[in-house]
Amino acid sequence: xxxxxxxxxxxxxxxxxxxxxxxxxxxxxxxxxxxxxxxxxxxxxxxxxxxxxxxxxxxxxxxxxxxxxxxxxxxxxxxxxxxxxxxxxxxxxxxxxxxxxxxxxxxxxxxxxxxxxxxxxxxxxxxxxxxxxxxxxxxxxxxxxxxxxxxxxxxxxxxxxxxxxxxxxxxxxxxxxxxxxxxxxxxxxxxxxxxxxxxxxxxxxxxxxxxxxxxxxx
Numbered sequence: 001x002x003x004x005x006x007x008x009x010x011x012x013x014x015x016x017x018x019x020x021x022x023x024x025x026x027x028x029x030x031x032x033x034x035x036x037x038x039x040x041x042x043x044x045x046x047x048x049x050x051x052x053x054x055x056x057x058x059x060x061x062x063x064x065x066x067x068x069x070x071x072x073x074x075x076x077x078x079x080x081x082x083x084x085x086x087x088x089x090x091x092x093x094x095x096x097x098x099x100x101x102x103x104x105x106x107x108x109x110x111x112x113x114x115x116x117x118x119x120x121x122x123x124x125x126x127x128x129x130x131x132x133x134x135x136x137x138x139x140x141x142x143x144x145x146x147x148x149x150x151x152x153x154x155x156x157x158x159x160x161x162x163x164x165x166x167x168x169x170x171x172x173x174x175x176x177x178x179x180x181x182x183x184x185x186x187x188x189x190x191x192x193x194x195x196x197x198x199x200x201x202x203x204x205x206x207x208x209x210x211x212x213x214x215x216x217x218x
Contacts (some may be wrong), residue, residue: 058110079120151177
């Protein structure tokens with residue numbers, strides 16, 4: 001029986017002005033609500049720029065409903081491997097602080113325990129993550145922190161049926177898998193059928209007895 005995690009990648013433009021911010025937030029909202037309707041525990045991946053204004057409100061809402069908030073890179077389109085250790089530590093600290101602001105005043109801040117990378121990482125990245133003192137699961141290989149690789153990402157597919165087929169094949173083989181699904185797929189209407197494919201897969205996987213879990217429990 002497969003164990004499955006769906007990572008909702010909360011997309012936002014990298015470092016640009018907050019243009020049409022509500023549209024990006026609504027895309028995150030659409031993906032997350034669909035997964036909730038299907039009974040899938042939420043793990044929402046957010047870098048520094050995906051915690052701005054409206055998206056922060058969306059993350060806050062889902063955190064209150066039990067979603068796991070997952071730390072990701074400070075810059076979504078610039079590899080962490082391109083920065084030295086001091087800068088990586090600074091960037092991760094700022095990203096963590098931003099993600100922890102996704103709570104309602106008077107309620108507990110979210111406890112961030114997981115990290116999922118965007119692009120290239122290196123040994124300094126792992127040291128920077130360790131310096132935060134709270135991360136115990138990462139998506140990059142490391143002997144000292146629990147590791148769960150992303151098995152399938154919608155970004156690797158241009159056809160929604162091929163995406164579904166890849167997911168179905170994994171479950172049919174009994175494999176465990178982590179699925180990474182970007183809310184960008186919904187914001188850009190040319191890929192909107194990807195969400196339908198994901199939903200169809202969830203229904204199929206559940207019918208096969210698969211267990212859906214959050215990333216920290218994978």
